[in-house]
Amino acid sequence: MTEPYEFPGSEPDIAVEDQLQEPRQFKVLLHNDDYTSMDFVVEVLMNVFGKSETEAFAIMMSVHEKGIGLCGIYTAEVAETKVQIVHQMARARSFPLRCTMEEV
Secondary structure: OOOOOOOOOOOOOOOHHHHOOOOOEEEEEEEOOOOOOHHHHHHHHHHOOOOOHHHHHHHHHHHHHHOEEEEEEEEHHHHHHHHHHHHHHHHHOOOOOEEEEEEO
């Protein structure tokens, strides 16, 4: 019986799955301030993060009571885009709402 052919330069003992890495994940957070309306925060959570009205209200209350609220966990590019959209929406309505991302 013959041995299986090995391609030059290949390492047959290394599985492909060992070479793949999961993309880094980032939390997107909203921060409380004294000027942004609660209704606007709920609107942002529903429109940017796809939250239901109930979920958005719960996150908004976390922002209001604890000073911060978790909007979701995303890859870097998605998180950056969502942060930018939130800041654009807030500026357009003259709110100082701050949105940040941090690695999980």
